[in-house]
Amino acid sequence: SSHPGDELLRSLNEAQRQAVLHFEGPALVVAGAGSGKTRTVVHRVAYLIAKRGVFPSEILAVTFTNKAAEEMKERLKRMVKGAGELWVSTFHSAALRILRVYGERVGLKPGFVVYDEDDQTALIKEVLKELGLAARPGPIKALLDRAKNRGEAPESLLLELPDYYAGLSRGRLLDVLKRYEEALKAQGALDFGDILLYALRLLEEDPEVLKRVRRRARFIHVDEYQDTNPVQYRFTRLLAGEEANLMAVGDPDQGIYSFRAADIKNILEFTRDFPGAKVYRLEENYRSTEAILRFANALIVNNALRLEKTLRPVKPGGEPVRLYRARDARDEARFVAEEILRLGPPFDWVAVLYRTNAQSRLLEQALASRGVPARVVGGVGFFERAEVKDLLAYARLSLNPLDGVSLKRVLNTPPRGIGTATVEKVEALAREKGLPLFEALRVAAEVLPRPAPLRHFLALMEELQELAFGPAEGFFRHLLEATDYPAYLREAYPEDYEDRLENVEELLRAAKEAEGLMEFLDKVALTARAEEPGEPAGKVALMTLHNAKGLEFPVVFVVGVEEGLLPHRSSLSTLEGLEEERRLFYVGVTRAQERLYLSYAEEREVYGRTEATRPSRFLEEVEGGLYEEYDPYRASARVSPSPAPSEARASKPGAYRGGEKVIHPRFGQGTVVAAMGDEVTVHFEGVGLKRLSLKYADLRPV
Ligand code: ATP
Ligand code: MG
Numbered sequence: 001s002s003h004p005g006d007e008l009l010r011s012l013n014e015a016q017r018q019a020v021l022h023f024e025g026p027a028l029v030v031a032g033a034g035s036g037k038t039r040t041v042v043h044r045v046a047y048l049i050a051k052r053g054v055f056p057s058e059i060l061a062v063t064f065t066n067k068a069a070e071e072m073k074e075r076l077k078r079m080v081k082g083a084g085e086l087w088v089s090t091f092h093s094a095a096l097r098i099l100r101v102y103g104e105r106v107g108l109k110p111g112f113v114v115y116d117e118d119d120q121t122a123l124i125k126e127v128l129k130e131l132g133l134a135a136r137p138g139p140i141k142a143l144l145d146r147a148k149n150r151g152e153a154p155e156s157l158l159l160e161l162p163d164y165y166a167g168l169s170r171g172r173l174l175d176v177l178k179r180y181e182e183a184l185k186a187q188g189a190l191d192f193g194d195i196l197l198y199a200l201r202l203l204e205e206d207p208e209v210l211k212r213v214r215r216r217a218r219f220i221h222v223d224e225y226q227d228t229n230p231v232q233y234r235f236t237r238l239l240a241g242e243e244a245n246l247m248a249v250g251d252p253d254q255g256i257y258s259f260r261a262a263d264i265k266n267i268l269e270f271t272r273d274f275p276g277a278k279v280y281r282l283e284e285n286y287r288s289t290e291a292i293l294r295f296a297n298a299l300i301v302n303n304a305l306r307l308e309k310t311l312r313p314v315k316p317g318g319e320p321v322r323l324y325r326a327r328d329a330r331d332e333a334r335f336v337a338e339e340i341l342r343l344g345p346p347f348d349w350v351a352v353l354y355r356t357n358a359q360s361r362l363l364e365q366a367l368a369s370r371g372v373p374a375r376v377v378g379g380v381g382f383f384e385r386a387e388v389k390d391l392l393a394y395a396r397l398s399l400n401p402l403d404g405v406s407l408k409r410v411l412n413t414p415p416r417g418i419g420t421a422t423v424e425k426v427e428a429l430a431r432e433k434g435l436p437l438f439e440a441l442r443v444a445a446e447v448l449p450r451p452a453p454l455r456h457f458l459a460l461m462e463e464l465q466e467l468a469f470g471p472a473e474g475f476f477r478h479l480l481e482a483t484d485y486p487a488y489l490r491e492a493y494p495e496d497y498e499d500r501l502e503n504v505e506e507l508l509r510a511a512k513e514a515e516g517l518m519e520f521l522d523k524v525a526l527t528a529r530a531e532e533p534g535e536p537a538g539k540v541a542l543m544t545l546h547n548a549k550g551l552e553f554p555v556v557f558v559v560g561v562e563e564g565l566l567p568h569r570s571s572l573s574t575l576e577g578l579e580e581e582r583r584l585f586y587v588g589v590t591r592a593q594e595r596l597y598l599s600y601a602e603e604r605e606v607y608g609r610t611e612a613t614r615p616s617r618f619l620e621e622v623e624g625g626l627y628e629e630y631d632p633y634r635a636s637a638r639v640s641p642s643p644a645p646s647e648a649r650a651s652k653p654g655a656y657r658g659g660e661k662v663i664h665p666r667f668g669q670g671t672v673v674a675a676m677g678d679e680v681t682v683h684f685e686g687v688g689l690k691r692l693s694l695k696y697a698d699l700r701p702v
Contacts, residue, residue, distance in 0.1 A: 008047050008079070012040070019280040020044045022247065023052060026240070026274035028225075029249040030267065032311035033296065033590035034287030037249045038550065040280075041221045042072060044247060045086065046079045048219055056085040060217035060239075064224040066090055066526055068550055087216060091232045092192070092526050095199035099190075100522070102209045106202045109188045111400040111518070114525035117141070118384065119405045120191045126404075127179045131172075139166035140176060148193025149261035151200070151231040186436065188402040192525075196231045203238050210238070218245060224550065225250035225270075229261040237273070244274050252307055253300050256546060256584045258576070268307070283310045287552050289318025291626075292589065292596045298622045300586045303579045321589075322630035323561075323619070324599040325674065328610075329359075332601045333366035336557050339597065339632065340372055340540060343555060347373055351541040351553040353588045355565045360542050363559070367540060377543040383524050387489060387500045388507050392524060394479050395517055398461065398468040401438040408437070414488035417453035472511035472520040480504070545588045556592035558585070562600035562613045585618050598627065628689045629681040631658060631674040655694065656680050661702040664692070669702065 009017050016036050019029050020043045031037055045061055048054040063069040069088045076083040087094070099108060115123065124137040143165070147154040154177045158170055165173055184191060190198065203210045217239050222228065225248040228236065240246040248270055255264035271277045285293050290313035297311060326332035340350055352363055360376050367374040383392070390413050393406035401407075412418040425448060430440035438461075445454040460482055467475045480486065486504070489497045514520035541553070545566075560566055566585055571577030589596055600615050619627075656662075656675040662682060663669050670684035678694050692699060 008043050008050060012036070012043060013282075013284055015280060015282045015284075016040045016043070019247075019282070020047050022278060022280070024243070024245050026244045026270075026277035027247045027280060028267070028270045028274075028277055029247065029280045029282065030251065030307075030309075031280075031282035032251055032285065032309050033254060033587070034285045034293075034552070035282035035311060036284075036286055037251070037282065038068075038072075038223055040282070041223055041247065041249055042075055042079070045076060045219075045221065046083075049080045049082065054219060056080075056082040057087075057216065058218040059221075060087045060094065060219070061089075061221040062091055062094065062223065062236075063088065064090065064227065064550060066093065066523075068223070069093070090526065091228075091235065092195050093522075095196045095235070096522055096526065098199045098202065098209075098213055099195065100518075102202055102206070103198070105206055105209065106198050108190075108198065109400070109402070112188045112190060113396045113400050113403050113406070114195065114522065115184075115189050115191045115405065116384070116525060117192070118389070119189075120144075122405050122408075123183055123187075123189075124176070124180060127176055127183055131175060131179060133168065133172060133176065135167040135172075135176070140173075140180075144177070144180070144191070145193055146261060148191070148197055149229045149231060151197065151234065183404075186402065187404045188400045189405070196235060200231060200235050200238070203235070214239060214241060218243075220246045222246070222248045223250070224254075226252050226255040226264050226267045227257040227262040227549075228266050229257075230263065233263075233266050240274075246274065251309075253303070253309070253583055254549065254587050254590075256549070256580060256587055258580055281309070283312055284314050285311050286314050287593055288590060288596075289313065289315045289594060291318040291320055292592050295321045295596070295622060295626045296586055296589045298626055299582065299589065299618060302618075302621045303582055304575070305579055319595050321596045321598065321627035323627050324597065324630050325615075326599055326601045328603050329362050329560075329601045329605065330366075332559055332599050333362040335599060335632075336363060336559060336597075337366035337370050337372060339557075340367070340555075341370055342632070343595075346538060347540045348538050349554040350557070351543065351548065351551070351555070351591060352557045352559060353543060353545050353548050353591065354559050355545055355568055355584070356560075357544060359560055359565075363542055367542075372540060373538055374540040374542055377541050378547040385500070385503055387485075387503055391476060391479060391485070391504065391507060392521065394464060394483075395468070395472075395475060395521055397438075398464040398475070399518060399521070401461075401465075402436050404437045407441075411457065414483055414485060414492075416456060418457065422448065422454070468517050470517075472514045472517045473508055475517050476508055476511050545584045548591050549587055552591055552593055554593045555595045555597075556588070557597045557599065558588040559599050560601070560604075561585070561598045561616045561619060562604070563616055564606065564613060565604075566616050566618065582618060585616075597630070624691065625688070629674050629691065631681075633658070662699050663702050664690075664700075665698050 009020060012020060019027065019040050029037055029040055041061060045059055048059060049056055061072060063072055069090060073083065073086060073088045076086060089097070096114070103112065104110065121137050121141055124140050128135055128137065143157060144154055147157050155174060158173065163170060168176065203213065220236065220240055222236055236246065248267065250267045252264045252267050255262060271279060288296070293311065293313045324335050326335055336352055340347065354360065364374060364376065390410060393409040396403050397406040397410060411423065426437065426440050426444045429435070429444055430437050433440065433443070435443070441454060442458060445451045445458055448454070463482065464475070464479060467478055486501060489500050493500055511520055514523060567578055567581035571581050601613060603610050603612050656672045658672050658674055660672045661669065662672055664682070664684065667684040667687045667690060670682040672680055673683050673689065674681040679691060680694060680699070681689055681691050683689050
């Protein structure tokens with residue numbers, strides 16, 4: 001008889017099955033890319049419910065992104081009953097959810113807001129202004145983030161810094177940090193790093209809360225465990241407790257977030273931290289063809305600081321890994337776009353991965369000009385666009401009138417006659433009387449001359465505050481109407497207001513899916529950077545290598561495989577940095593299921609100057625036989641055959657353009673595939689591709 005539990009085991013290999021059958025106590029699933037780690041977690045959760053009598057409301061699964069959480073939840077809903085009650089989320093959403101319920105116990109106000117990076121920067125600027133200091137907010141923000149990710153007080157990091165950091169002496173810097181924290185508190189706000197810290201403190205200090213949360217998380221799973229930072233590690237450990245029904249899943253070769261204080265030590269030391277832990281190794285790769293996997297394996301063995309792992313392909317053979325050598329970044333983008341066109345739809349099968357956000361622009365343009373639909377995943381995210389941020393600021397202010405950053409954003413947007421002079425007066429009033437900005441506004445509306453604009457604004461906010469407790473969509477609809485926001489967009493952005501209106505529409509669509517406004521804002525605060533709402537269907541995905549983690553696509557392009565970009569110039573000075581770059585490349589190539597293209601440009605603009613580049617050392621480390629040079633233009637796209645080069649010219653650079661038939665004393669007859677300077681790449685029948693020097697190889701035209 002067929003049993004739901006048996007069904008769950010049947011589609012797994014033996015090692016995966018063992019992991020799924022693991023019941024109580026700690027377990028580590030450590031395995032290479034595409035070996036089914038995430039799939040194992042999904043099946044384990046389903047199996048706990050179907051066969052072990054565990055309630056969905058006792059299971060927590062932590063994923064790396066919100067999108068991954070949603071996908072996992074969807075899959076589980078299709079597999080078992082009651083999956084709606086599962087707790088599947090990122091560390092940050094999990095922590096925020098705990099704070100929404102119990103936050104008052106660590107001094108949080110009920111309507112507290114989460115500041116994103118822009119808000120955080122705005123607040124730092126304000127603090128600097130208030131203290132009369134001239135300094136760059138960027139490094140200060142970086143310092144705060146680093147400290148919070150590590151779970152250390154920012155002051156304790158000062159010792160690692162030079163005497164003058166961000167243009168400030170230590171004493172001044174301390175003042176800024178202190179004032180920043182006070183300002184956050186006064187505005188009823190948390191920054192991103194605070195979320196986990198507050199939750200951790202709550203669990204550490206309040207045994208009652210810990211007990212309750214643990215009941216909701218009797219069985220814990222953490223995917224991408226190699227990228228947990230110290231705070232997430234402590235959070236996991238605390239939740240897991242003595243029982244430690246914890247399954248951690250990860251691949252130390254894919255640790256790529258050390259800049260956010262992630263530490264692959266957490267995975268390497270799992271069995272020490274959780275004595276008695278069972279270790280499960282998965283060794284079959286279901287994702288990529290043999291050709292792709294051989295390339296990936298040959299790449300990652302060059303890391304010295306790693307655990308040996310075995311990873312065997314399930315899909316034999318496959319298309320060769322192809323390398324395109326572009327003249328410059330423009331040529332590279334053209335190649336990517338034309339190759340995607342040549343392959344044809346469905347375009348959402350394709351991902352183009354790059355090291356830095358800036359690389360996306362030329363790619364976007366090249367695709368757009370050929371009518372290939374594409375979307376950038378991450379980068380300047382949807383929720384960071386000005387129009388979206390305006391509307392969200394209204395929402396946040398309605399829920400939390402203390403939020404000064406949002407208040408200043410919307411006070412005169414759309415313009416309603418509240419000029420900077422008025423704002424300064426209100427600010428002075430706030431300081432003088434020790435009032436929050438919003439309260440000072442009320443006072444100002446009584447005492448200042450020409451109070452009409454202020455009164456209008458206050459009346460609007462009163463309406464919005466009432467609506468803030470209803471459905472999110474209704475709130476925004478009213479807001480748009482009451483402020484005549486679309487008309488403002490038309491005025492303020494004549495060139496692209498249509499795009500912006502579309503973003504507003506998209507925001508309404510997203511709001512419709514949420515229940516309340518608060519829930520919606522929390523979701524937004526957590527997805528701000530990495531993810532985009534809306535339909536990915538039919539579009540090429542452009543994203544950084546970092547954002548590609550955990551995903552898979554039939555066709556993958558990794559562009560900019562050159563020194564300075566991959567490895568990135570900022571990581572060259574240490575072995576750890578270099579090895580993290582190699583892992584990043586490894587993450588990129590292991591996203592590919594069927595076809596993998598690599599490319600680099602022979603010259604690229606760096607800080608406004610065009611510089612000659614060299615191909616990545618990572619390419620040199622991989623045996624030539626594991627990839628081929630590829631150039632569709634030179635090989636086949638020629639309109640008329642060029643005359644065969646004469647014997648005399650045959651060994652000079654420039655003698656070949658591609659497509660010529662040649663003969664080589666050892667390899668026999670072949671076709672020139674690519675030529676660059678003194679080097680040609682020739683495909684010899686029965687031999688394969690060879691890269692030859694014209695000067696030394698005795699190559700003759702046929
Ligand atoms: P990454 O390290 O990149 O996160 P992963 O180890 O989590 O990879 P999955 O994403 O779980 O790997 O699986 C990779 C692909 O292989 C998926 O398409 C998955 O459905 C498929 N797969 C995994 N195990 C099996 C199996 N036993 N039978 C068939 N397909 C499988
Ligand atoms: Mg995975």
